[in-house]
Amino acid sequence: MHTEDDLIGTPLTPDLLRGALEVERTERGLLPHRLPAWARAQCGDGQLAMAESQPSGVRLVFRTRATTIELDTLPTKRVYVGAPPGPDGVYDLLVDGRPGGRAEVSGGNVLTIDMATSAAESEPGPVGTARFTGLPDRLKDVEVWLPHDETTELVALRTDAPVEPLADPGGPVWLHHGSSISQGSNARNPTGIWPAVAARLGGVQLVNLGLGGSALLDPFTARTMREAPADLISLKIGINLVNADLMRLRAFGPAVHGFLDTVREGHPTAPLLVVSPVHCPIHEETPGPCLPDLGAMGAGQVRFLAAGDPAEQSSGKLTLSVIRQELSRLVEQRAAEDPNLYYLDGRELYGPADFAQLPLPDQLHPDAETHRRMGERFAALAFGEGGLLRRGVLHGDSP
Missing domain, CATH: 3.40.50.1110 (SGNH hydrolase)
Known part of the structure; x- marks a missing residue:
């Protein structure tokens, strides 16, 4: 089993992402957005701000021989007052377009929402890691689909083989x-x-x-x-x-x-x-x-x-x-x-x-x-x- 020291760190850059219309550089890493900053500035609605920052359809896409992939993220979990906590967001891995694994990230920020009053409070939390192991040892196209319902800040990407971005979008x-x-x-x-x-x-x-x-x-x-x-x-x-x-x-x-x-x-x-x-x-x-x-x-x-x-x-x-x-x-x-x-x-x-x-x-x-x-x-x-x-x-x- 690989340790973190055995893995190669790849800088997280916008060319590794598909499905985002803008990528914000934060103190920790990258925050995908589905609306650009100028559009977000035209509406102060908290519901819209939450929804557009949740990366539905956004995925990391690259080519690699790696058999192990680790992705550090800072998710934001939603909790509704009076309702049981929901499950953690899911990260889906596709290898050459086929399911190759699934992971969750615990921890993260917590956004508590009172649906009766629309009030919301945010509590900071720690970075977590989505891990995928046992992948086929060959050159392959990899997609990591981010949770559709959790704001997800991308912090670090590590693999046991080099990573290169894919230029061809692969279809209309x-x-x-x-x-x-x-x-x-x-x-x-x-x-x-x-x-x-x-x-x-x-x-x-x-x-x-x-x-x-x-x-x-x-x-x-x-x-x-x-x-x-x-x-x-x-x-x-x-x-x-x-x-x-x-x-x-x-x-x-x-x-x-x-x-x-x-x-x-x-x-x-x-x-x-x-x-x-x-x-x-x-x-x-x-x-x-x-x-x-x-x-x-x-x-x-x-x-x-x-x-x-x-x-x-x-x-x-x-x-x-x-x-x-x-x-x-x-x-x-x-x-x-x-x-x-x-x-x-x-x-x-x-x-x-x-x-x-x-x-x-x-x-x-x-x-x-x-x-x-x-x-x-x-x-x-x-x-x-x-x-x-x-x-x-x-x-x-x-x-």
């Missing part, structure tokens, strides 16, 4: 934006979130802008997507607008148009797929806000409920059914002049029949099995033969 770049479901809430591991499942099956390189609680048609997110390199783009719109009770129908349509206009400024002809919400019974016909179920939390469970009144739809409050109808109409209208724009009803990924078989454990987020099912379905619908995003670029045409 798929830029996706969505809510906590796209970020991976309630998935067990980072390669198990539905966009990662879909990317693997579709042979594309994921850049995941699934931002928990923050898929809100923010202009800075649209500008971020406009500037980000991408061959294929998808936008999953709806659930956060309802559960945040953020806007009314009058504002929704123009906001969608504005978001799409901005993305198209940077990617005028890339295949672009608009995806409406998956099935979520509490908000199908009931507007937000969505609130934590304090009674369930008293019993040690995290659950959510819809606090709006269905009658408020007549005054312009949004529900999932209203959003689906409006998104379908808007995409049909725009597609007359934008032949690379497509629409997908989110219930094709997870619908009422799926809910009957695999209900949402907290009434809002899918479990691990449902993430796998959604990823497989998206891969078939978007990247499969005749798929909505396969047209054009995946046949070798220019994006």
Whole structure:
């Protein structure tokens, strides 16, 4: 067994990372971000700051003969007042695209959140180590997928053979934006979130802008997507607008148009797929806000409920059914002049029949099995033969 002194230290540099749109140099090492600093500066929301710094879809990628890999990190664990502690974040290792190991890092900072008041307190903690051993002794491509639900500061990388970055991304770049479901809430591991499942099956390189609680048609997110390199783009719109009770129908349509206009400024002809919400019974016909179920939390469970009144739809409050109808109409209208724009009803990924078989454990987020099912379905619908995003670029045409 190797000791730390036997291993080679490799400087952590941004060229070893994929899936991050910006990498911050800290006192300890590197902190991947999924929104650039200028975008973060335009919103002081703590939920967004937490979500974008959680490296969903971000991975270290390199080539090596190493049989042992150690990665020191400083994670930030979340603890909710009144709820049992969640499991540690998971690090997935892929060797030449196949599962090669799994690790967790204990310790780290602790962020305690009171869902009743939205207050949060942070307590510093120690650096920990994710270790992978017994890897095949040959030249291979290695990916270390970082936890999708823990802010992760990268401190040190050690191996028993030299490491070199990979220049070739290995397929078209798929830029996706969505809510906590796209970020991976309630998935067990980072390669198990539905966009990662879909990317693997579709042979594309994921850049995941699934931002928990923050898929809100923010202009800075649209500008971020406009500037980000991408061959294929998808936008999953709806659930956060309802559960945040953020806007009314009058504002929704123009906001969608504005978001799409901005993305198209940077990617005028890339295949672009608009995806409406998956099935979520509490908000199908009931507007937000969505609130934590304090009674369930008293019993040690995290659950959510819809606090709006269905009658408020007549005054312009949004529900999932209203959003689906409006998104379908808007995409049909725009597609007359934008032949690379497509629409997908989110219930094709997870619908009422799926809910009957695999209900949402907290009434809002899918479990691990449902993430796998959604990823497989998206891969078939978007990247499969005749798929909505396969047209054009995946046949070798220019994006």
